[in-house]
Amino acid sequence: MSEESIRNYLASVEGRLAADGCAPRWEDWSGVPVLVGRRADFRMRWAATNLHLFTVAAAVPEVTVPVIDAFTTQVLAYARKNKGGLPVGMQTGVAAFPVLVGDRIDPAAMAWAEEKQRNQFACFARPVVVDSACGYVGMYRGKPALGRAYASHLIEKGARYFSPRG
Numbered sequence: 001m002s003e004e005s006i007r008n009y010l011a012s013v014e015g016r017l018a019a020d021g022c023a024p025r026w027e028d029w030s031g032v033p034v035l036v037g038r039r040a041d042f043r044m045r046w047a048a049t050n051l052h053l054f055t056v057a058a059a060v061p062e063v064t065v066p067v068i069d070a071f072t073t074q075v076l077a078y079a080r081k082n083k084g085g086l087p088v089g090m091q092t093g094v095a096a097f098p099v100l101v102g103d104r105i106d107p108a109a110m111a112w113a114e115e116k117q118r119n120q121f122a123c124f125a126r127p128v129v130v131d132s133a134c135g136y137v138g139m140y141r142g143k144p145a146l147g148r149a150y151a152s153h154l155i156e157k158g159a160r161y162f163s164p165r166g
Contacts, residue, residue: 006059006101006132010035013057013099016161022055029074034058038082041153051150054079055161057099063129064106072098072118072127080123094123095154097139097161101130110138117144117154126154128162137162 014035017024022037037055056075060067075098083094110129117140118125128139139158143151 003059006103009101009130009132010057010059013055013161017055020157020160022053024055029058032058040083051093051095051153052079052083053095053097053154053157054082055097055099057097057101057128060100060102062104062106063100063102063109065109065112068098068100068109068113068127068129071100072096072125074098076118076120076123076125093150095150096123096125097128097158098125099128099130099162101132103131103133105129105131105133110136113138114140116140117142119144124150124154126158128158130162 014024014037017035017037020039022039024035024037027034027036035055035057038052040052054075056078058071075096076094079094079096110131113127113129118127126140128137130137139162141155141158143155
């Protein structure tokens with residue numbers, strides 16, 4: 001897949017985020033353009049909590065475990081800082097989809113993204129690795145013990161935002 005195809009994929013994610021009320025915008029993170037979308041949802045079944053969901057996507061030349069791990073940490077810090085409202089853990093939580101798109105993917109990075117949800121106190125991340133060369137999207141789609149109440153919501157949003165084509 002070409003650079004143009006990567007841009008088209010990110011544009012399609014931007015459109016899906018907009019359609020879901022995430023108000024996507026492009027930001028500059030140290031010279032790297034990143035797509036940022038955000039929404040907040042409240043459910044009584046989540047113990048009456050408000051979940052702030054951030055999606056941050058970028059194109060990179062190569063995805064390795066250290067790259068997706070560092071990006072995930074950066075996205076969670078950004079989400080925690082920018083969510084507003086009550087502090088995390090006080091009837092509010094943060095979830096994030098750190099998304100890296102590229103055509104050179106280390107298989108270990110794909111496996112890392114699919115392995116599990118990454119958790120911090122009242123913050124959950126489901127890293128997404130998109131192999132633009134073959135159109136494969138790798139992410140955790142399970143229901144972990146910690147954060148299980150939000151799992152169906154995150155699975156549904158992940159399927160909606162990151163389908164490989166179109």
